[in-house]
Amino acid sequence: MIDNLDLTKLDQREPAEMDKLRHAIGRVGFLTISNAGLSAERVQQVISEYSNFFRQPEQIKRTVDMATSGANRGWGAPRSEQVDPTANPDFKEVFDCGYELSANDPYAERELSVYAPNLWPDFSGEFRTIIQVYYSDACVIAMRVLRAIAVAIGRDANSFDAAFDTPMALLRGNFYPQRPDWAGENDFGIAAHTDYGCLTLLATDGTPGLEVRMPDGDWQAVNAAPGQFIINFGEMLEFWTDGEVKATEHRVKGTSDERISVPLFFNPSYDTNIAPPDSGKIIRAGEHLTQRFNETYVHLQAAS
Ligand SMILES: O=C(O)CCC(=O)C(=O)O
Numbered sequence: 001m002i003d004n005l006d007l008t009k010l011d012q013r014e015p016a017e018m019d020k021l022r023h024a025i026g027r028v029g030f031l032t033i034s035n036a037g038l039s040a041e042r043v044q045q046v047i048s049e050y051s052n053f054f055r056q057p058e059q060i061k062r063t064v065d066m067a068t069s070g071a072n073r074g075w076g077a078p079r080s081e082q083v084d085p086t087a088n089p090d091f092k093e094v095f096d097c098g099y100e101l102s103a104n105d106p107y108a109e110r111e112l113s114v115y116a117p118n119l120w121p122d123f124s125g126e127f128r129t130i131i132q133v134y135y136s137d138a139c140v141i142a143m144r145v146l147r148a149i150a151v152a153i154g155r156d157a158n159s160f161d162a163a164f165d166t167p168m169a170l171l172r173g174n175f176y177p178q179r180p181d182w183a184g185e186n187d188f189g190i191a192a193h194t195d196y197g198c199l200t201l202l203a204t205d206g207t208p209g210l211e212v213r214m215p216d217g218d219w220q221a222v223n224a225a226p227g228q229f230i231i232n233f234g235e236m237l238e239f240w241t242d243g244e245v246k247a248t249e250h251r252v253k254g255t256s257d258e259r260i261s262v263p264l265f266f267n268p269s270y271d272t273n274i275a276p277p278d279s280g281k282i283i284r285a286g287e288h289l290t291q292r293f294n295e296t297y298v299h300l301q302a303a304s
């Protein structure tokens, strides 16, 4: 079962809610949250901005095509990502934007692709503003959840904070068209995968589609209406907590309905050591993320 938790109760560390959190992070690796303080209308506005972008003619989307910039900013065409090497590239389209380094940030000199500049299409409207404001608000919610998780696993509430000073956070709009007629058993909106980073905060338009691999191996549908969020965890948090937090597989096959989802991948700063505490190892967050992107993006697979 995937539990729904109340984020304001988690903020207050209410014991019953913290117990539910401990169960959700350690067994299922998925939960939903309500009372996060972002209204359904705000999320619907974000979704409708992405929807408008995805409906633009291809020549507009091509101006911000990530395959030409070589970083994961801007538009990713259908079949530009292959999250599962045993499946075909995904038929979803995406639009990615992320953290922007200031010019005097020490990371700026290193020209790391995870901190590449955002790419914005040149069309009228408030796309950029609405998406960027949402990005900031979503990062604050993600940090609130992460602080509750720190407490749930016996660490100081703020023990993860410093690692997120320069987050490699990425906000994505996923557009799933209707499942195509030609799609076979190896074709997915997004094939089975675990997320790469720490915590994913996912808003959806309410259309079903996401399935989660439960501990018994069955796929279970999970859904959240706008205003609620789905939370799951990535590979980095699983390493970093030595398996106390589970990175769980999930996928979207696609249905006869179009669907938009908006994950925020909340990832720490590049140089964060995400090896288990006291393991004596060093696993740099940025190197893990870059490697996973190189494996996934079809344009980077070809280059590497
Ligand atoms: O669309 C969804 O519900 C999930 C998307 C997802 O798993 C991802 O973008 O990593």
Ligand SMILES: [Fe+2]
Residues within 6 Å of the ligand: 193, 194, 195, 250
């Ligand atoms: Fe995912």
